[in-house]
Amino acid sequence: xxxxxxxxxxxxxxxxxxxxxxxxxxxxxxxxxxxxxxxxxxxxxxxxxxxxxxxxxxxxxxxxxxxxxxxxxxxxxxxxxxxxxxxxxxxxxxxxxxxxxxxxxxxxxxxxxxxxxxxxxxxxxxxxxxxxxxxxxxxxxxxxxxxxxxxxxxxxxxxxxxxxxxxxxxxxxxxxxxxxxxxxxx
Numbered sequence: 001x002x003x004x005x006x007x008x009x010x011x012x013x014x015x016x017x018x019x020x021x022x023x024x025x026x027x028x029x030x031x032x033x034x035x036x037x038x039x040x041x042x043x044x045x046x047x048x049x050x051x052x053x054x055x056x057x058x059x060x061x062x063x064x065x066x067x068x069x070x071x072x073x074x075x076x077x078x079x080x081x082x083x084x085x086x087x088x089x090x091x092x093x094x095x096x097x098x099x100x101x102x103x104x105x106x107x108x109x110x111x112x113x114x115x116x117x118x119x120x121x122x123x124x125x126x127x128x129x130x131x132x133x134x135x136x137x138x139x140x141x142x143x144x145x146x147x148x149x150x151x152x153x154x155x156x157x158x159x160x161x162x163x164x165x166x167x168x169x170x171x172x173x174x175x176x177x178x179x180x181x182x183x184x185x186x
Contacts, residue, residue, distance in 0.1 A: 010055030042150035053135035076106035
């Protein structure tokens with residue numbers, strides 16, 4: 001079982017401010033703070049709904065057992081930079097990078113051993129710490145567009161009600177845009 005994941009700050013914002021302002025047709029600076037808030041909220045919502053990280057960053061997670069590494073707790077993962085464990089003598093060690101590899105697709109990656117390798121024995125009750133590079137290096141255009149739709153909706157409709165209008169979802173709206181980027185957790 002995986003413990004909580006510790007995330008570093010993203011190395012770059014997933015959705016550029018200039019793109020959001022162009023989408024809103026806003027070239028002024030009067031509402032920059034509000035637009036930044038909407039953008040951060042949209043990114044957080046998309047990450048929650050898709051179970052993915054939209055911006056590249058380092059992620060560190062602890063597992064109870066070697067078998068947990070078959071499915072990493074975050075996605076997408078581009079690299080595992082370290083797997084640390086405490087051996088039976090109580091010494092903290094790092095698993096050799098030559099002993100394992102990433103497998104699976106970007107939304108369902110795991111770590112498996114290379115041929116002829118075995119998981120090392122570890123101290124009873126100790127956890128395995130996995131450090132990885134996670135998040136999209138280049139955000140898929142569908143997820144960028146989904147963020148722009150949310151920001152646009154919130155910027156134009158600042159209250160949670162709509163009076164006197166017929167309201168319908170737009171075809172190919174938010175849900176359609178994110179559907180192929182969802183990570184289904186088991």
